[in-house]
């Protein structure tokens with residue numbers, strides 16, 4: 377019994393996603409771990425095929441663009457299942473950043489449709505060496521060059537940049553401000569200058585991409601000159617809610633596995649779960665998971681109800697902050713429950729402990745979420761933000 381109310385269709389959608397995760401993703405976790413995150417091509421093809429067959433690709437995108445047309449609650453129903461697997465295997469479900477929906481018919485045909493079919497990846501490059509939490513420091517520029525643009529700059533941590541057919545690049549246009557450009561990956565002047573190894577083992581890399589006099593045509597602008605901030609504003613709500621719901625999912629999986637283990641293993645003449653020192657952290661994790669889930673569903677329902685965007689934005693920050701911090705606590709407790717086994721990479725808690733760390737960093741660090749929440753407490757009022 378849950379206070380979270382969903383329709384029969386949404387419940388079916390959630391069950392469909394759960395079956396996909398249980399049957400297709402979870403069995404491949406260990407292989408992905410052993411391969412440093414990179415599964416063989418054959419496995420990748422099977423995952424994508426199964427995702428498309430289960431109608432999980434392109435979730436929030438419009439059906440006329442090749443997506444499923446999900447509401448925010450639909451999206452949450454699916455991702456509270458997708459986040460149950462480790463190694464970021466859900467990333468193989470074909471999808472695309474929502475800003476692409478603002479593209480021209482030609483951009484939608486060339487970039488969005490192939491991405492939703494699983495035929496191409498499109499990365500999103502905002503962060504720079506000196507512009508992370510504070511994007512006002514972005515120094516990548518785009519200057520007019522005949523009927524096109526000339527881009528110069530360097531982007532860091534470009535997720536899927538190593539496999540992307542195109543990158544959405546944020547560059548500053550004089551007189552207009554930050555603007556999105558779609559840059560084909562094979563354009564002259566675009567190069568990878570670093571491919572760092574990261575704490576998690578993820579399907580794709582997060583390389584550093586340098587643009588030196590990269591010439592793009594006039595129709596490479598996405599969503600209009602100076603529109604980057606406005607377009608990203610919507611993106612932030614979706615991405616932050618996405619991270620929050622993945623953390624909820626991870627907490628559920630961690631609890632399932634830790635409770636099963638603690639109920640089965642005996643030490644000191646009793647089952648682990650009968651030792652209060654083991655049981656109480658599990659109870660704390662259950663409280664964290666349940667609270668985070670309610671928050672996530674509330675934000676999703678609010679977003680669908682057409683509530684004030686600024687309030688939804690603040691609440692998405694609360695959900696991301698709470699769920700990501702809580703999930704990391706839960707992973708640490710689960711490792712402790714498994715003892716030495718929790719330190720072996722074949723153990724789900726070990727993998728989640730590494731993988732959940734980034735959820736407190738990307739799409740706005742926990743500190744940045746606190747700044748957003750604190751500002752909205754003043755501007756929107758305490759009751760609006762917490763009610």
Ligand SMILES: Cc1cc2nc3c(=O)[nH]c(=O)nc-3n(C[C@H](O)[C@H](O)[C@H](O)COP(=O)(O)OP(=O)(O)OC[C@H]3O[C@@H](n4cnc5c(N)ncnc54)[C@H](O)[C@@H]3O)c2cc1C
Pocket residue numbers: 500501502503507508509510532533534535536574582734737738739740741742743744747
């Ligand atoms: C695995 C991974 C994938 C990523 N993928 C992408 C991607 O696809 N595209 C992309 O554009 N970016 C991506 N990023 C970048 C990510 O969004 C940034 O790392 C993040 O926004 C933080 O920026 P930063 O690393 O420069 O840290 P900084 O901004 O330098 O922050 C460092 C520390 O200072 C704190 N801090 C900063 N400012 C304040 C403040 N005003 N008040 C209090 N504390 C503050 C931060 O919270 C943090 O703890 C990715 C990062 C990682 C690790």
